[in-house]
Amino acid sequence: MSDTLDHNGLPEDELLAAELALGVLEGNERTTAVQRAAQDQRFARLVDEWEQRLAPWAAEIRDVSPPAQVWDRIAGALPAQTARGGLWHSLNFWRGTSFAAGAFAAACLAGLIYLGTFAPQQALIATIEGSGNRHFVATVDTARGTVAVVPAAFSPDATRVPELWLIPPDGRPRAIGLLRADQTVVLALAPELSALVKNNAVLAVSLEPPGGSTTGLPTGPVIATGKLTSL
């Protein structure tokens, strides 16, 4: 079948993949093509390639924020969290943990000591992880508008420095400040950031040139992220 050429010169399979990716098929034709993509890797790859060719067109579609209850419905539709199959059984989690356990425990302790200096109900904490490693532990004192970041399993990069970002629900990163691989850093939050540092906001660490990003957005790779949760 793959050798059958359309009168225009492309294999029939390739045209079917294009039609499926574009979405013009219906009924049995669509069902058969979807089933084939699930079973035939070669055909599935052709479909992927067409999806890739067409996807940039979606840039023309205006973004529309869904109402907040959609996330609640998604969270409610996920299978209930059980020990089996969850984080506790994840090999990567334990791998990362065994490498980083000592450093992580130390970082937590440092975080708790820091927390000891203010009322715990005003505290948020995030473990900032990436590639199975817990790189930093951040604790936020919302009353004072400061964030303390303790290095855990972070290995310094020869040419770049770690920079901390806040990613509120709008998805746009805001720079908080530069971190150190060898010591705890306490950063003051700009007043406009204090309002955004909340439960479920995300902290991310990117690698930047010395002195940090000059564009206001991460320029290097984002190596780790973590969600803020109240203690």
Place this chain on the structure above:
Amino acid sequence: MDLESNRSLIVAALGRIPAGDRAALQTVYRLTSAKLFGVCLRILGERAEAEDVLQEVYVTVWRKAADFDARRASPMTWLIALARNRSIDRLRATRMNRNMTPIEGATDIADSTATADDALESVQEHVRLHGCLDGLAPHERAALRGAFFDGKTYDDLAGRMNVPLGTMKSWIRRAMIKLKACLEQ
């Protein structure tokens, strides 16, 4: 937001989902749901339907995140294809009950509404695709647009553009062949 950093945030979060990390799914949702809701809404034309499908899309992301291969596709390509496919399935399932009047404004999206930066895709890819689409005949481009943005079938498009079904099929097939050749240049 910086395209590459956003892409790596999404890839990193997708990578944590198979271990059962709900916060990772929430990160993916936070970074991508406005684009995907836009896609669902564009195809389905009704908010309630689009919200339902958006929910299905992210529950599917939760189940299938392990299938995503960052070496083969960009995360947005994967997510947009998922949102389009789910929306088209819903559209086909409900089409018997729908009146077939076009969605308001569906036939003509001005290019001024383009938000390439928000699509998280490379601007270069978008420009390249546009260059190639501009090289198609107007009727071919209109047919592809109707399929991509409104989820129209061959049948719908033949009716909309008032040509026989066979003619519509060969328009679209010829357009896809030209598009591929142009993108590969």
